[in-house]
Each structure stands twice: as C-alpha cells, then as structure tokens.
Amino acid sequence: MTGELKVVEEIINDSVKISLKGEIDICTSNEFKEKLYKIIDANQKDLLIDCKELDYIDSTGLGIFVAALKKAKQYEKKITFLNLKDNIKKLFIITGLDKIFQIN
Amino acid sequence: MTGELKVVEEIINDSVKISLKGEIDICTSNEFKEKLYKIIDANQKDLLIDCKELDYIDSTGLGIFVAALKKAKQYEKKITFLNLKDNIKKLFIITGLDKIFQIN
Amino acid sequence: MNDAIELILPFKAEYVSTARLVASSVANRIGFDIEVIEDIKVAISEVCSKIVNIGSKFTDNYKIIFNINKKEIKVTFCCEDTSLKCIFDPQNDRLAVDIMNALMDNVELCTSNNYILSMSKVLEENI
Amino acid sequence: MNDAIELILPFKAEYVSTARLVASSVANRIGFDIEVIEDIKVAISEVCSKIVNIGSKFTDNYKIIFNINKKEIKVTFCCEDTSLKCIFDPQNDRLAVDIMNALMDNVELCTSNNYILSMSKVLEENI
Numbered sequence: 001m002t003g004e005l006k007v008v009e010e011i012i013n014d015s016v017k018i019s020l021k022g023e024i025d026i027c028t029s030n031e032f033k034e035k036l037y038k039i040i041d042a043n044q045k046d047l048l049i050d051c052k053e054l055d056y057i058d059s060t061g062l063g064i065f066v067a068a069l070k071k072a073k074q075y076e077k078k079i080t081f082l083n084l085k086d087n088i089k090k091l092f093i094i095t096g097l098d099k100i101f102q103i104n
Numbered sequence: 105m106t107g108e109l110k111v112v113e114e115i116i117n118d119s120v121k122i123s124l125k126g127e128i129d130i131c132t133s134n135e136f137k138e139k140l141y142k143i144i145d146a147n148q149k150d151l152l153i154d155c156k157e158l159d160y161i162d163s164t165g166l167g168i169f170v171a172a173l174k175k176a177k178q179y180e181k182k183i184t185f186l187n188l189k190d191n192i193k194k195l196f197i198i199t200g201l202d203k204i205f206q207i208n
Numbered sequence: 209m210n211d212a213i214e215l216i217l218p219f220k221a222e223y224v225s226t227a228r229l230v231a232s233s234v235a236n237r238i239g240f241d242i243e244v245i246e247d248i249k250v251a252i253s254e255v256c257s258k259i260v261n262i263g264s265k266f267t268d269n270y271k272i273i274f275n276i277n278k279k280e281i282k283v284t285f286c287c288e289d290t291s292l293k294c295i296f297d298p299q300n301d302r303l304a305v306d307i308m309n310a311l312m313d314n315v316e317l318c319t320s321n322n323y324i325l326s327m328s329k330v331l332e333e334n335i
Numbered sequence: 336m337n338d339a340i341e342l343i344l345p346f347k348a349e350y351v352s353t354a355r356l357v358a359s360s361v362a363n364r365i366g367f368d369i370e371v372i373e374d375i376k377v378a379i380s381e382v383c384s385k386i387v388n389i390g391s392k393f394t395d396n397y398k399i400i401f402n403i404n405k406k407e408i409k410v411t412f413c414c415e416d417t418s419l420k421c422i423f424d425p426q427n428d429r430l431a432v433d434i435m436n437a438l439m440d441n442v443e444l445c446t447s448n449n450y451i452l453s454m455s456k457v458l459e460e461n462i
C-alpha cells in the first residue's frame with residue numbers, strides 16, 4: 001500500500017537514470033528528497049527519471065522535482081521524465097510542470 | 105465488493121444443483137433466503153450447493169442454510185455442499201455445521 | 209504506537225463494507241497476516257450487520273473505535289442510543305457468537321460501560 | 336440518500352491511506368467511475384498530508400466528514416484545534432492548490448465556519 005518507494009540509480013553515458021517504483025507521498029518524500037539531491041550533486045549530469053513503475057505522486061513530490069530542477073540548472077543540466085503514467089502526467093499538466101520539464 | 109450474489113439453478117438427475125457466486129451477507133441474504141426456499145419447495149429434491157465461487161458468508165447466511173435443511177428434511181431430502189473455500193469451511197467447522205451438513 | 213481511529217457509519221447495510229475496509233487497513237498496519245485480517249473483518253461484519261439490523265429510533269449512526277497497540281487491535285462499537293446493549297443473544301445468535309469467539313481473542317458481548325460491545329485480537333509473533 | 340460518514344484519524348502519515356480507502360469506498364457507492372475516484376483520493380491525500388504535517392499542540396487527531404448525496408460527495412475536514420484554518424497558502428502551496436482545484440468541483444480553502452477546509456465533487460451522468 002502506501003509508503004513504499006524504490007529508487008534505482010544507473011549511469012548511462014552522460015546521464016544518470018533514476019528508476020522509481022512505488023509512491024512518492026507523505027511517507028516517502030523526505031527520504032526521496034535527500035536521495036535525489038545527493039544524486040544530482042554527486043554526479044552533476046543530466047537526469048533521466050523513469051516513472052514506469054511510479055504509481056502515485058503528491059504535490060510534495062512534485063515540489064521536490066521543482067527544487068531538483070533548480071539544483072540541476074546550477075550545473076547547467078536538465079531533467080527529463082520517461083514513461084509517466086496517465087494519472088501522473090495529468091498532475092504535471094494541471095500544475096503546469098509539463099512546461100518546465102522535458103517529458104518523453 | 106459487497107452486495108453481489110449470483111444464484112444459478114440446474115437440475116441434475118434426482119438433485120437440484122445451486123451454484124453460488126459472490127457473497128452472502130447483510131446485503132444479499134434476504135433475497136437469497138427467498139430464492140432458496142422456493143427452490144426447495146418447488147423441486148422437493150436433494151440439494152447440491154456448489155460454493156466454488158462463494159467468497160464470503162456471515163452467520164445470517166449460515167442460519168439460512170440451517171433453516172433450509174429443516175425444510176428439506178420435511179421432504180426427506182438432504183443438502184450437500186461442494187467446493188467450499190477454506191475461509192468458509194472454517195466457519196462451518198467453528199459453528200459445528202460441518203456435522204449436520206454433508207460437505208464434499 | 210497507541211492510536212485510535214474512529215469511524216461513524218449510518219445504520220445501513222451498504223456501509224458495512226466500509227467498516228471492513230478500515231479494519232483491514234488498521235489491522236494491516238499492526239502486521240497481522242492476511243488470514244487473521246480476514247478473521248477480524250468477518251467478526252466485525254457480524255457486529256455491524258447486527259447493529260444495522262436492530263437500528264435505533266433516536267439516532268441514525270453508530271461508531272466503531274479501533275484502538276491500536278503495538279501488538280493488539282481492540283474494536284469497540286458504540287452508539288448514542290445506549291439502549292443498544294447486549295445485542296447478541298447467546299441462544300438465538302449462537303452462530304454469530306460462535307464465529308466471533310472463535311475468530312477473536314477476547315469478545316465482550318455485554319460491556320459494563322456504555323459501549324455496545326468490544327472485541328480484540330493480539331498479534332502472535334512467530335519467531 | 337443523504338448519508339454522513341465520519342472518520343477520525345491521528346496526525347500520522349500512516350493513516351492517510353485509511354482516509355483514501357474510505358474515500359474510495361464512499362465515492363464508489365455514489366457511482367463515480369474509477370478515474371474520478373482516483374482524483375478524489377488524490378485531492379483528499381493532499382489535505383490529509385498537509386494537516387498531518389502541521390499537526391496540533393492541543394489534540395492528536397482530526398476528523399474527515401464525508402457527506403453523500405445522491406449525486407455528490409462533500410468532504411469536510413475539521414479539528415478540535417480551530418487554529419487549523421486556511422492551511423494552504425496559495426503562494427507556497429500552489430502545486431497542492433492547483434491539484435485540488437483541478438480535480439474537485441468546489442474547494443473552499445478557508446471556510447467561514449470552524450471547519451479546516453471542504454471540497455466536493457458532483458457525479459456527472461453520462462447519458
């Protein structure tokens with residue numbers, strides 16, 4: 001049910017690919033934030049976030065991505081989302097985040 | 105979810121076979137009681153109750169079977185249960201009904 | 209961990225399943241395994257169905273309190289209409305009473321306070 | 336049909352999913368389709384998460400009231416601690432506010448009474 005998020009990190013050429021599985025919600029968001037920030041700072045590469053198995057995200061989760069984008073931009077890197085599920089893509093559109101991120 | 109019960113009646117040689125699908129609970133038990141009593145009175149045959157797809161039964165449902173057995177005995181007929189799921193067989197055992205019904 | 213979750217439901221059959229859902233959510237949190245959660249749901253359904261069948265002239269809802277301890281779930285039923293007491297008759301409701309007693313660890317059919325009934329189940333640690 | 340279901344939950348992240356479950360059980364009863372039920376759950380989760388994050392010094396739980404009409408679900412959040420008001424800041428919480436406004440029909444972020452917040456969704460009959 002709730003509170004489960006698996007984050008798998010993998011280096012692909014000039015990018016870091018992060019695969020997310022589970023839910024980013026009140027139970028998982030703090031830990032995820034720290035993990036994500038570390039990945040960005042440690043690698044200083046473009047970020048690919050694969051959401052094929054991400055079932056749910058709330059506004060806190062979306063906010064973490066916004067903050068992550070600011071961080072990535074400091075290193076002149078970008079963040080691209082892959083395989084967003086419909087219910088999550090919907091939230092990106094509602095909030096206008098589809099315009100600041102690259103969504104594939 | 106709750107409140108769904110399908111009852112299929114079929115004549116097999118000297119018996120009536122009733123196949124139950126769904127749940128016998130507070131939402132379905134009244135209708136089921138009437139249906140079952142009618143089947144017993146109209147046919148006056150041995151009863152086979154196939155519970156392969158019966159997911160849940162509560163004490164009211166079990167009580168209906170007890171009353172049905174009294175009715176059947178008036179016609180000198182018996183009631184046999186087929187394919188009880190484990191969770192339901194457990195209730196028959198708890199309540200001692202496994203001793204008054206034939207369970208196959 | 210020592211939490212209380214309360215659910216107030218109308219005297220209507222349609223909402224018994226809501227009680228079941230909350231029961232499984234709460235029991236799941238404590239760590240009961242699926243079969244025991246199913247037992248708890250069955251026992252709770254027996255009580256809810258009985259309460260709904262009896263109903264009340266004075267109020268249109270009843271309350272279920274789930275008390276969670278690290279290793280125990282206690283489920284208490286209550287109602288503003290305190291005439292709802294000792295709702296199960298050991299004779300007439302033998303099937304229901306047998307089921308509740310077998311599936312739960314502790315069933316108080318007639319409580320000494322203003323509650324309708326309470327039942328509890330303790331988590332057995334398999335080492 | 337004009338029912339009220341109430342759920343009282345501790346200020347803990349673990350119980351947000353219990354609110355979601357009750358929401359889907361209730362919304363399902365009204366006849367919303369799965370996608371809309373998902374929307375309602377998402378909106379309710381936003382509120383619960385915010386409430387849990389703020390918490391209260393005076394009490395350890397909050398209440399969610401689900402009011403059901405034939406064609407509408409209204410969800411009201413309240414708390415004994417009436418300092419919990421206008422919990423979303425349109426600026427800082429823009430993402431959450433956008434999501435709630437988009438997914439629900441009517442969101443009252445600051446109610447004129449003692450409630451924390453209320454939101455509703457009307458069933459659209461597709462003929």
Ligand SMILES: Nc1ncnc2c1ncn2[C@@H]1O[C@H](COP(=O)(O)OP(=O)(O)O)[C@@H](O)[C@H]1O
Nearest residue numbers: 105106127129130159160225228229249250253
């Ligand atoms: N009235 C009931 N009372 C108690 N348990 C039930 C009842 N109906 C179904 N169950 C059991 O609960 C489980 C889940 O059923 P339910 O709570 O109806 O949710 P769902 O069918 O949506 O998963 C089923 O495995 C079933 O055995």
Ligand SMILES: Nc1ncnc2c1ncn2[C@@H]1O[C@H](COP(=O)(O)OP(=O)(O)O)[C@@H](O)[C@H]1O
Nearest residue numbers: 001002023025055056087352355356376377380
């Ligand atoms: N925190 C959440 N808030 C709102 N909706 C959620 C949340 N987590 C999961 N969901 C959505 O609710 C649906 C059911 O998930 P959930 O309520 O966790 O129950 P379960 O996973 O046991 O079916 C999922 O399809 C998911 O998209």
